[in-house]
Amino acid sequence: MASPTLMKPQMCGLLARHLQFHIVGAFVVSLGVAALYEFAVAERRKKAYADFYRNYDSMKDFEEMRKAGIFQSAK
Numbered sequence: 119m120a121s122p123t124l125m126k127p128q129m130c131g132l133l134a135r136h137l138q139f140h141i142v143g144a145f146v147v148s149l150g151v152a153a154l155y156e157f158a159v160a161e162r163r164k165k166a167y168a169d170f171y172r173n174y175d176s177m178k179d180f181e182e183m184r185k186a187g188i189f190q191s192a193k
Contacts, residue, residue, distance in 0.1 A: 183189065
């Protein structure tokens with residue numbers, strides 16, 4: 119009766135193979151997260167700032183704050 123032979127575990131190059139797999143995976147995941155952040159957060163933020171400052175009047179805002187008494191140095 120012949121017993122089935124088990125394959126020997128691969129030891130030579132095992133760490134290098136696993137590191138290569140995980141480094142490539144981490145690189146792909148990081149690129150995906152960066153692209154998701156760019157389109158989900160950064161673009162919306164840029165658009166919101168552009169919309170706000172398109173009609174923003176800093177002198178009007180300053181005058182309102184001065185009349186409210188926020189500044190101590192401005193008369």
